[in-house]
Amino acid sequence: MCNAKDRENGMAEVDFDVVIVGAGPGGYVGAIRAAQLGLKTAVVEAGQLGGVCLNWGCIPTKALLRSAEVYRQFLRAGDYGLTAADAGFDLSKMVERSRNVARKLSGGVAHLLKKNGIALFEGRGTLLGGGKLKVETSSRETIFLSAKHIILATGSRPLVLPGIEPDGQRIWTSREALVPEAIPESLLVIGSGAIGIEFASFYNAFGSKVTVIEALGRIMPREDEEIAHLARKEMEKQGIRFLAGARVTVLQSDGNEVSATIEKDGKKEELRTARAIVAAGVTPNVENLGLEAAGVRLDGRGFIQTDEYGRTSAEGVYAVGDVSGDPCLAHKASHEAILCVEKIAGLEAHPLGKHRVPRCTYGHPQVAGIGLTESQAEEAGYRIRVGRFSARGNGKATALGESGGLVKTIFDERTGELLGAHLVGAEVTELIQGFAIAGTLETTEAELMRTVFPHPTLSEMMHESVLEAYGRAIHI
Amino acid sequence: MSVEILMPSLDPSMHNGRIVKWLITAGDPVNIGDPVVEIETDKAVFEVEAEVAGVLGEIRVAEGEYADVNSVIGIIREDGSDVIPSKETPAPAQPAGERKKVAPVPSPAGHRVFASPLARRLAALEGIELSGLSGSGPKGRIVKIDVERASSSKSAPATVTPLKKEGPLGDESGFLPAYESIPHTAMRLSIARRLVESSREIPHYYLTLDCEMDALMDLRVQVNDGESVKISANDFFIRAAAIALREVPAANAAWTENAILRFSRADISVAVSVEGGLITPVVRDAGGKGLALISAEARQLAEKARAGKLHPEEYKGGTFTISNLGMFGIKHFTSIINPPQGAILSIGAVEERPIVKEGQIRPATMMTVTLAVDHRCIDGATGAEFLAAFRRLIEKPVRILL
Ligand SMILES: Cc1cc2nc3c(=O)[nH]c(=O)nc-3n(C[C@H](O)[C@H](O)[C@H](O)COP(=O)(O)OP(=O)(O)OC[C@H]3O[C@@H](n4cnc5c(N)ncnc54)[C@H](O)[C@@H]3O)c2cc1C
Secondary structure, X not given: OOOHHHHHHOOXXXXXXXXXXXXXXXXXXXXXXXXXXXXXXEEEEOOOOOHHHHHHOHHHHHHHHHHHHHHHHHHOHHHHOOOXXXXXXXXXXXXXXXXXXXXXXXXXXXXXXXXXXOEEEEEEEEEEEOOEEEEEEOOOOEEEEEEEEEEEOOOEXXXXXXXXXXXXXXXXXXXXHOOOOOOOOEEEEEOOOHXXXXXXHHHHXXXXXXXXXXXXOOOXXXXXXXXXXXXXXXXXXXXXXXXXXXXXXXXXXXOOEEEEEEEEOOEEEXXXXXXEEEOOOXXXXXXXXXXXXXXXXXXXXXXXXXXXXXXXXXXOEEEOHHHHOOXXXXXXXXXXXXXXXXXXXXXXXXXXXXXXXXXXXXXXXXEEEEEOOHHHHHHOOOOEEEEEEEXXXXXXXXXXXXXXXXXXEEEEOOOOEEXXXXXXXXXXXXXXXXXXXXXXXXXXXXXXXXXXXXXXXXXXXXXXXXXXHOOOOOOO | OEEEEEOOOOOOOOOEEEEEEEOOOXXXXXXXXXXXXXXXXXXXXXXXXXXXOEEEEEEOOOOOOEEEOOOEEEEEEOOOOOOOOOOOOOHHHOOHHHEEEEOOOOOOOOXXXXXXXXXXXXXXXXXXXXXXXXXXXXXXXXXXXXXXXXXXXXXXXXXXXXXXXXXXXXXXXXXXXXXXXXXXXXXXXXXXXXXXXXXXXXXXXXXXXXXXXXXXXXXXXXXXXXXXXXXXXXXXXXXXXXXXXXXXXXXXXXXXXXXXEEOOOOOEEEOEEEOOEEXXXXXXXXXXXXXXXXXXXXHHHHHHHHOOOOOHHHHOOOOEEEEXXXXXXXXXOOOOOOOOEXXXXXXXXXXXXXXXXXXXXXXXXXXXXXXXXXXXXXXXXXXXXXXXXXXXXXXXXXXXXX
């Protein structure tokens, strides 16, 4: 662990094989892998262990969404022959649970770092060039570290668009949206990516009148058109309103309300809601990092430019996770960190193919996708076979009372390569990994058809979708 | 015990090689380290040495023929007393268990081929023998990309095979005079492939400028005065280009699918013509090296290139190319970009020309240079800025010495 004597005299320089700046899913996972490989490793963290993911992202949102899911089941208890007469909720308890879950996991990271003999420096790291790093702790101490390899895993924060500046009061980012004091009567969500949709889903479950605005032509623009369309239909049934191809030009806090000027098809519209959440993307944490001093270059979008092993333009400096660019997802951060560290250690590292990174949205309904969408596959010039299987034909989904859903698979007609898989419906975020494994092992439709899926499970829909692509589905 | 000699892989981009010459004949004894066969790739000629002592038992691939990486090109019998089989001896006569493979990139032991289902499917579709491939997946497993690579290299030599001597190459009209058909070398094919790709894919544009050379020529005379080893004008150009790239870093760039790469250092590729083609050895970090060192390196690289003895690390990965045809008296020419680089500088002859200065016609020593640029990564103004910086250096050459 961190050397107490060095810290006392303040100016000590400590030498490591690897120093990682940031302890999110990129940083702490990379540090553990480095320690496993026998490298002398340190982590520098200015905020909380676990980064955005554990503290203000993936995990606390999932805790809140679980409350929403159980509540929804309460409300339809009658469907299952149950009575839950006084279904109600206590928002502060839900938030408290969500914070406790985050705290517990963050504590888990502290334990893992310790167990692996990783030094932790709590403070802000700045590159000084030449393998040196300065850490300023909250108590204004300065510590100098040096390392052959410095990995930047400083993550990202919500993107602020001009004219749409969060104020922390009525105009929120995901931070404030995770710790609400009350459910706003109405809510404007700007951005229909995973984060926007998840908050829309949560607040809608507890009675907020939610409008989601998307600047691009359709909602969930990264997902397959058909899947996104089905998800939209389902959410509209729940009362969420969508405006795609619309842009918020001005957003102002006004009394106890927010007023938004919305432009769609050249026409202006005024929308007043109690609160607004800005979820229009993220921007990398690249400021005050000493990037220039170290010779680390950014790409055209302001993310740190790296090669497939996370190496930047400066020798001995690497970047992984959100700070090195799309897709900004926790599992991508962890994976990149591992392969970066393995490359440093001289192991044979296999670069991460972006088409192998699954995307998940945990709203209601859930959405998951991997690889090319149908239109992307067509644009790429493939002759494709598309399989579709609806949850209506699946026994388990029917037994669960979750018969809205679709599993769609896309194959290269010539080779049988699984080009993409896209799912909407119950638990699809848990199903998608099957297609991820299939992709990594380079299976063709033949092995997928030959695989025995347990009955009755939702996973049988995956099998049927593959069969359907070749005209062999059973339950259609 | 017999040991297979496999076609080695010099670098990951190598798919196959051509047997130039067997240095010993079947039946000759060999010792560990003895050169056995000369191989030509698209970049270089190199020798393969015996890894065991014994007798060259069999030649599987004849001189002049191609073999895929990791395929068997010959057999060494470790036990010299072994009867040397005649060429007719069917290969399967050897008990499989007694074979050992000697491969720079060893494929998994035994004869079981590890390949992904998709790789197997693709190989079947393309008619590619999986056992001849080396796998890039975990533990040497053959994956899709390995088959795709093999199939693209397979199609290259395949286009050559029809060019047999008696091949009626487009002379159905009967009007062609008698010709000699010269089979493609691996280098020729590589040049053809890369240049076609470059001229088809890269949106080239060209910028031309005249430089006054008097100052540089004077300086060169002073620098070389009394020295036995002379610094050439081209050495000055290499360094000037590198310094100009440092001054205009946006011109030291390459286009890739996902991003424009802007390099931190100018590694200058220098086009050298060699028998049967040309190759571009690289003077690394020419901006950070003195003229004398550049000169020595450039000379050494050119000599190695002509002898076909360049190592991959000596010709791969430059960031900018210089091509000089001045010695042939060429006044002005354009070049095709050497992908994935972003630009190439064509240097014409240094010659006396009349120029007009302050209303007077007077003689001056001039040189015309033309920059070919990839518009995707370097815009016109940037290219022009670079060329102007290059001219400033050539016309005030003392800065090249600094
Ligand atoms: C509301 C929300 C929900 C999300 N849900 C999901 C999800 O369900 N699934 C998913 O995969 N992704 C999700 N994400 C995205 C995910 O959180 C990020 O992709 C992930 O956290 C990126 O990991 P990282 O390690 O790159 O950076 P981060 O997790 O951002 O961690 C970076 C760390 O670096 C520290 N740091 C920054 N600068 C310095 C410095 N100079 N010195 C020291 N420390 C520094 C920060 O304090 C931070 O702790 C969500 C994000 C949000 C906002």
